[in-house]
Amino acid sequence: MAERPLPSKEELRRFIAAAPGKVGKSEISRHFGLSSDQRSALRALLKALQEEGSAMPAGRRGLAAPGRLPEMAVVEVFGTDPDGDPIARPLGWKPAQGEMPIVYMRPERPGQPALAPGERVLARLKNAGRGRYDGTTVKRIGSAPARLLGLYEEGRIKPVDRRHKAEWEVPAGSAGGAEHGELVLAEPLPGKPMGLRPARIVERLGRMGEPRSVSLLCIHVHGIPHGMPDAALAEAEAARGAPPEGREDLRAIPLVTIDGEDARDFDDAVWAEPTSGGWRLLVAIADVAHYVRPGSALDREAWLRGNSVYFPDRVVPMLPEALSNGWCSLKPGEDRGCLFTEITIDAAGTKTGHRFGRGIMRSAARLTYEGFESGEDPAGTRGALLGAYQALQAARDRRGTLDLDLPERRVVLDPAGQVLSVEPRSRLAAHRLIEEFMVAANVCAAEELERLGQPCMYRVHDRPSDEKLEGLRSFLATFDISLPPGDRVRPADFAGVLERVRGTPEERLVNETLLRGQSQAAYAPDNIGHFGLALPRYAHFTSPIRRYADLLVHRALIRGLRLGPDGLAEEEAARFPDTGEHITATERRAAAAERDAIERYLAAYMAHRIGDVFPAHISGVTRFGLFVTVEANGAAGIVPLASLPDDRWLQDLPRHALAGQRTGLRFALGQAVEVRLAEAVPRTGGLVFHLMQGLPPPKPRGARRR
Structure with a gap:
């Protein structure tokens, strides 16, 4: 019988890529029906595949597809997932092998000590798709030097x-x-x-102290990925404008972007017009899914980062600048691909219909919040936008959403990177307008995916836990305010509490205490609703440049509405639970890093004012002291218990207070105080204050010591 011909290189590539793990010459020979006489020719063919990078060595004699890990490998733990389980990377991975895979180490036998960051193990690996593996420990090898x-x-x-x-x-x-x-x-x-x-x-x-040193420090402290791989950069640089074919032409509609003065990427545009019974809205979002395809280098890096991170002097973007500030930025006068939703609402702000589509648009103007507030209207749509916003705001008020009044801070730097000022970030009607348009679009996205039977990465927000609710009830009872019993508490009940204390001395205290009593929002494929917004379903759709969750929602809509071949892949839909946990963790990591940067900038700013006295309020009460926040700039620090007047201090947990048994002094959360800055450490962002209440007045500066 004649020998079967040797497989082509392309046939071998497909076979190796389809194998779940490594393959050897024996498996290849059996699959293609080769004889022992053809072994030498097969060996030469496989060597050629390795030299051109189409196959990689795996184990002693096996081969695997590029980027594929063998069934057994040494990995190094570098962090944990939201459940506390270790995440590892293969040891000795080289850039030529492609994007580095991530290994999720599953729990070992009960009673075994958990793997710690820096620890190295021999692991048995199972491919979970898209550069991710499930790993189980075979043998612990040791630890890498911690940095x-x-x-x-x-x-x-x-x-x-x-x-x-x-x-x-x-x-x-x-x-x-x-x-x-x-x-x-x-x-x-x-x-x-x-x-x-x-x-x-x-x-x-x-x-x-050099420009950018604070944000660089925070990037390293919080483990933010910041170096973009060459493969992802190359994919972004190769991108070109989305073609208009197969898209709805929106270029005649005067959509506008409204962002902060310092914004560099514009991923959402809005438009509105009155109808006979209400308003017609259009929310257009950059078509990131056209450029970031499932399984690509861009997609792997975007998943790893989860979101962009914003510092006063720089952004660590989720996507390379060629996309985030280029083809995915809705710049005025330039054609851009988009996903859009058209929403109709009645005069009371209740939604009467919506539809989604894939379009080509051209922004009519780039507006700032301040400019819009002052009356700028180059596209002639300001009046309609305000009218639609007022209707949406009325609907929000009827729902009774939780709207805590907690000002954000903005750090203003000079060209040398030094802090000029730290100011409360203004909260204008233009900010609220964009928020309401985005909320409306996000609700429509969640509803549409449910209608289509597609997976949805919901933005979920649970009600406060029973324990936290009991704490809030005890606290509010001191002001003769009550909440409904059991689990019947609704956001409108909290809104009523806030309205009741508005303009009173207790307003700040109640705002901060209610904030501490809330659950944290998260991403998940299982819907539990959004408590804070009082919405039964909600998903993030409006910022795919900076949030991976939004990109997944775009892909699900594209698949469900059959808007193109770049929709949600089955294997990434199967990993929605893991992805939801991962991007929730990256979001919280980003928030911690951003908050840390502001604290360090503030410490550097305050370091020149040691000994000065500031109006402040108590923002935290613990058994080891008080936390205070300066009114003017939001600088926060500790008042050590040892610096308080000599007394026996008892913590009153229900009332969030410290009470002195002998002096009768009492310090409670939200209380207005005067504090003197005793210490500022820019290196750590730490500030130490001393209270003026109950203490002798400070000696004037320059007074002689006796």
Whole structure:
């Protein structure tokens, strides 16, 4: 019988790529019916595939598709998922192998100690699709040297994380060229029985106090991915404008973007017109799904980041700048692909219908919140936009949403990166207008996906837990305010509480206490509604440039409405539960990093005002002291218990207060106080204050000590 011909390179590539793990020459020979005499020719063919990068070595004699991990590999733990389970990466991964896979290490046998960041294990791996693997530990190998981030001064490293107190010593020859005052990354060296622990500097990050040093520090402290892989950058650079074919032409409609003055990417545009019974709205969103396809390098990096992170001096974007500030930015006068929803509402703001489509648009104007507020109207749509907003706001008021009045802060920097001021961020009608249009579009997206029977990545917000509700009831009872019993509490009940205390001395205290009593919002494929917005279903649709959740909603709509071949893939739909947990964690990580940056900028700003006295209010009460927030700029710090007047201080948990048994002094959450700044540490963002109440007045500056 004649020998079967050798497979072509393309046939071999397809076979190796389809295999769940590694394959050897025996499996290939059996599949293609090759004889032993053809082994030599097959070996040469497989070697050629390896040389051109179409196959990678796996194990002693196996092969796998590029980027594919073998069934057994050494991995290193580098973090945890939202459930606390370890996340690992393959050891020794090279950029030539493609995008680095992520390994989710599943729990070991009960009673085994958990894997910690830096630990290395031999793991059995199971491919879970899209560069992700499930791993189980076969053998623990050891730990990689943990890295520490700090400020290098006089042969020592001072940690920048306020939770870490101990300094490290840098032996001679281990400074790596670092200079005094530089931020550095270091690895521990074998320790000494006594004295400071030694460390070796492995990376210099710039001088503390230089422009961008604060945000760079926060990026490293919080583990924010910030270096964009070459493959993702190449895909973004190769992008071109979305073709108009197959899209609805919206270019004649004067859609406008309304953003902050410093915004660089514009991913949503709005338009409205009156109808006989209400309003017709159009919300158009950048068509990111056209450029970021499932399984691409751009998609893997966007999933890993989960969202963009915003600092006062820079943005760490979810997508490369060629997309986020380029083809996915709805710049005025330029054609852009979009997904849109057309919404009709009646005069009372109740939705009467909606439809979704894929379009081509051309923004008529780029407006700022301040400009719109002052009357700018280059597209002639301001009146209709305001009319539609007022109707939507009326519907929101009827729902009774939870609208806590907690001002945000804006850090203003000079060209050298120094803090000029820290100001409350203005809250204009234009901000609320865009919010209401986006909320309306997000509700429509969730409803449409349910109608289509498609998976949806909901934005969910649970009601407060029973424990927190009981705490809130006890607190509000001190003001003779009650909440409905059991689980019958609705957002409108909290809105009523806020309205009752509006304009009273207790207003801030009640606002802050209600905020502490709420659950955190999250992403999940299982809908429990959005308590704060008083909505039964809600999804994020309006910011796919900066949030991965929105991109998934776009893909699901594209698949369900058959708007193109780049819709949601089955395997990514199957991973919605894991993805929801992951992007919830990245969102909270980003919020922590952004908050940390503002605190460090504030500490640097306040460091020049040691000894000054500020009006403030108590923003936290603990058994070891008070937290206070300065009214003028939002700087927050601690008042140590030891700095309070000598007394026996008891914590009153229901009333969020500290009470002195002998002095009769009482300090409660929200209380107005005067504080003197005692210490400011820009390196950690820490501020220490002393209360003026109950203390002798400070000596004038320059007074002689006796």
